[in-house]
Amino acid sequence: MLSGKNSAHTGGDVVMKVYVNGKEFDLVPGARIIEVLNNLNINPDRVVVERNGSIIDRKNYHNEQLKEGDNVEIIMFVGGG
Amino acid sequence: MNDIFIIGDKEIKSRLFIGTGKFPNNRLIPEAVRRSGAQVVTVALRRVDISSKQENMLDFIPEDCIIMPNTSGAVNAEEAVRIARIARHLGCGNWVKIEIISDTRYLMPDNYETIKATEILAKEGFVVLPYVNPDLMDARRLRDAGAAAIMPLGAPIGTNKGLKTKELVQILIEEIDIPIIVDAGLGKPSHAAECMEIGADAVLVNTAIAISGDPVAMAEAFSLAVKAGRMAYIAGMAEEKNVAEASSPLTGFLNKEAGEKCENRGM
Numbered sequence: 001m002l003s004g005k006n007s008a009h010t011g012g013d014v015v016m017k018v019y020v021n022g023k024e025f026d027l028v029p030g031a032r033i034i035e036v037l038n039n040l041n042i043n044p045d046r047v048v049v050e051r052n053g054s055i056i057d058r059k060n061y062h063n064e065q066l067k068e069g070d071n072v073e074i075i076m077f078v079g080g081g
Numbered sequence: 082m083n084d085i086f087i088i089g090d091k092e093i094k095s096r097l098f099i100g101t102g103k104f105p106n107n108r109l110i111p112e113a114v115r116r117s118g119a120q121v122v123t124v125a126l127r128r129v130d131i132s133s134k135q136e137n138m139l140d141f142i143p144e145d146c147i148i149m150p151n152t153s154g155a156v157n158a159e160e161a162v163r164i165a166r167i168a169r170h171l172g173c174g175n176w177v178k179i180e181i182i183s184d185t186r187y188l189m190p191d192n193y194e195t196i197k198a199t200e201i202l203a204k205e206g207f208v209v210l211p212y213v214n215p216d217l218m219d220a221r222r223l224r225d226a227g228a229a230a231i232m233p234l235g236a237p238i239g240t241n242k243g244l245k246t247k248e249l250v251q252i253l254i255e256e257i258d259i260p261i262i263v264d265a266g267l268g269k270p271s272h273a274a275e276c277m278e279i280g281a282d283a284v285l286v287n288t289a290i291a292i293s294g295d296p297v298a299m300a301e302a303f304s305l306a307v308k309a310g311r312m313a314y315i316a317g318m319a320e321e322k323n324v325a326e327a328s329s330p331l332t333g334f335l336n337k338e339a340g341e342k343c344e345n346r347g348m
Binding site: 041080 | 127129138139151167168238265288
């Protein structure tokens, strides 16, 4: 359901382009944020997700559906001073 | 004597804050925190690297620590506010260190943008600790804007030069009635002790611990220095003088003639 920009998808399937952390992905239309996180092996409790500049509440990861051209940012804590 | 340190409405048990950047191995971080007794630990926020497995900093910070995300990466107030709001959504508290830097050579903080960000975030209920150049007028503006403390730099980030801004920090300590926490540029435990001796409320150290030969031991060394400096400040240090003052009385010296007679008899 999730593929990088250069990988082929089955001919005839509809996909939508979504940008995740600046990279282009082909997703199944209506893909939910939780599905994106699961496919990327990212623990949803340890990140914050922004969609088109707005922070998405964790409880909405299971129902918020992405649309063509969405910009998704997945952010975590790293080392810093 | 009870030496209580309060920020926001929380009593902080250690006057050494530790940063988590640049450690050669993240597994050293919980050990450094435990050995030093540090309670406040800073982190940054970045995009998840979706092409490779990445360690999550939350796995390395003991549970009883206060996590203070910084807004590093922000070049203006708007970006810092966005980062702070994202950080709060991670559910680890509402502390934020405002770090707004557009100077890439010296990493000097932008006081003007920092004041703007402080006004916005303090109103949103954050516990705001702004990292700034030590300027008295800006410190007053930050205090009026609702900052919980002021964090003046000791020297540019990562330079390990020590308290190069000593006189300006002393002015802040004298004039500003919220905690002053020296942050950045401290390279040795003696630098941290110096900050505490002049009356700073705490220090934040990252590079000097993380890139030392033994970060866990260095964290403990800094903790001891911070305690020593604070104890000395509370005890009241003796003043400097320009001329010597003998340590023993100037009367009751031993009889010199008696001494010479003993010498003559070969004693």
